[in-house]
Amino acid sequence: MKTTHGVIVVLSWLMSIIATQTAAQALPDFPFVTVEVTSERQVQPNQASLSFQLLTFDKQADVASELLHMSVTTMLEQLTRLGIKSEQITSFEISKRAKRKRDDDYNSLDILGYEVRQAFKLELSELSQYSDIVNILYKAEHVQDIESRFDHSEREQISAELVFDAGKKAKQKAQRLAKGLGVDIESVFAINDSGSFNNALASFAVADRYVQYGSFARKAAPITVFEPQFIEISKTIHVIYKLAI
Secondary structure (H helix, E strand, O other): OHHHHHHHHHHHHHHHHHHHHHHHOOOOOOOEEEEEEEEEEEEOOOEEEEEEEEEEEEOOHHHHHHHHHHHHHHHHHHHHHOOOOHHHEEEOOOEEEEEEEEOOOOOEEEEEEEEEEEEEEEEEOOOOOHHHHHHHHHHOOOEEEEEEEEEOOOHHHHHHHHHHHHHHHHHHHHHHHHHHOOOEEEEEEEOOOOOOOOOOOOOOOEEEEEEEOOEEEOOOOOOEEEOOOOEEEEEEEEEEEEEEO
């Protein structure tokens, strides 16, 4: 029993040392300052992606499936007449779900019919046909959940420029903070592109923030569609600087 007790004491002591060392490794072992800077830019979008679903319903599953097939065929024919190519359209697998009656306690009862649906995504490399396409989708039967996402063809280049700009701002901010303490910054210790932003001492990353602005004004017919005047692309960086002390 004494031997067992001694082993437990030793193990507890070792675990406490390991825990202390692990906690200590979470922070640099030198004086440092952390900064967070965001650089952003408003640009006029020149690309868009449209996602939507076709949904049909009937008491008989085969009829619902045939309705979906006809609706998809009609929609694709209309898009083709606008010059949309097949490689611009991504279709996803068809799903079927039985719709049932429910009693007051939400228990499933008899089958009312079958829902058959298929999702699509349409990529537009320019926006000249955007309004016409949205009109087709809004007027088409069985089309629902229409969503637009706008972008810019030079997003990567813009993002790289924003990171460069944020880097300069981060250094200036760190220098101001260090000067306030009567010291200078020495070098960059950490910056990376992964992790959480919840704790500046836990991880350091580059993050994308995507904001789009736009609106739809729907009238009886045709639908008036307003493309966004701009989208906002931003980059946020977190940096640790070693202080020269």
